[in-house]
Amino acid sequence: MDDLVSTQWLAERLGAPGLVVVDASAHLPDAGRDARAEFEAAHIPGARFIDLDTLKDFASPVPAALPTADQFAARMAEIGLTEGDRVVIYDDSAVKTSARAWFIFRMHGQREVAILDGGLGKWRTESRECEGGPSRGGQSAVTPASGPGTVRSKADMLANLESAAEQVLDARGAGRFTGAEPEIRPGMPSGHIPGSRNLPFGEVLNADGTFKDPAGLRAAFAGAGIDLDRRVVTTCGSGVTAAVLLFAMHRLGKHDTALYDGSWSEWGADPATPKATGSAA
Numbered sequence: 001m002d003d004l005v006s007t008q009w010l011a012e013r014l015g016a017p018g019l020v021v022v023d024a025s026a027h028l029p030d031a032g033r034d035a036r037a038e039f040e041a042a043h044i045p046g047a048r049f050i051d052l053d054t055l056k057d058f059a060s061p062v063p064a065a066l067p068t069a070d071q072f073a074a075r076m077a078e079i080g081l082t083e084g085d086r087v088v089i090y091d092d093s094a095v096k097t098s099a100r101a102w103f104i105f106r107m108h109g110q111r112e113v114a115i116l117d118g119g120l121g122k123w124r125t126e127s128r129e130c131e132g133g134p135s136r137g138g139q140s141a142v143t144p145a146s147g148p149g150t151v152r153s154k155a156d157m158l159a160n161l162e163s164a165a166e167q168v169l170d171a172r173g174a175g176r177f178t179g180a181e182p183e184i185r186p187g188m189p190s191g192h193i194p195g196s197r198n199l200p201f202g203e204v205l206n207a208d209g210t211f212k213d214p215a216g217l218r219a220a221f222a223g224a225g226i227d228l229d230r231r232v233v234t235t236c237g238s239g240v241t242a243a244v245l246l247f248a249m250h251r252l253g254k255h256d257t258a259l260y261d262g263s264w265s266e267w268g269a270d271p272a273t274p275k276a277t278g279s280a281a
Helices: 007-011 035-041 069-079 098-107 119-125 154-163 174-178 214-223 241-251 263-267
Strands: 019-023 086-090 113-116 167-170 232-235 257-260
Touching: 007 119, 086 098, 086 119, 098 113, 098 241, 113 119, 154 232, 154 257, 154 263, 214 241, 232 241, 232 263, 241 257
Parallel strands: 019 086, 086 113, 167 232, 232 257
Antiparallel strands: none
16 A cells, blocks of 8 residues: 555545544644534544544643554554554645644554545545544554654754754744744744744645645755755644655655654743744755
């Protein structure tokens, strides 16, 4: 299974043994949307709702931290995922949360995991079947494991200010990056980590929410001033849209990448961290 599958591919395989479809929709607080209620109103037949908004390590000092291996395994058991299943993840979110779920699944050892290109929006546009009702539960056991996916801490990012060993790429909109627009989190300054570049995550997507082809992806990164021959750390508001850029680089075969999971929700909230405004250098 490829790591990016089309709606046609999925429609032809719905219900196949060992193929699990996961709805990873989650929304920003100001969106005024209830992901679970929307799932129960209409979802791809047989899909399971992962409740990405709660798949976090609430004991961590990092805001919205990635879940631990044990936390991930427990949630997978709740939705009935078994080891060896092939997983297709989709979302219906403006911030393309399926990429965050993809990062989590891979980091915790899921070997076959793909994103549905275009998500639920494309599925609906094509008038494909949906069903309502609550998420299917399950009885399973998943052994915590580790897989690919590198994470950077605030301390790592501070050290990188001196070494500049890794390029830092911010997935937020240009207004929040430059400081021209206010942050969505009350009381938090806008701006960016000094030295970082800006590539709003939507620049790696087509108008229908599908990912651009390799040439389009390369052009987007080049336009942001990123050298794909050097290491890249992605950041955003809370580690969600940064994963969209990680997936786009993964599609290009680039794997020397990392996620700053705390992102601006951690960096911006700390009065001691340096902050820059204006365009990227």
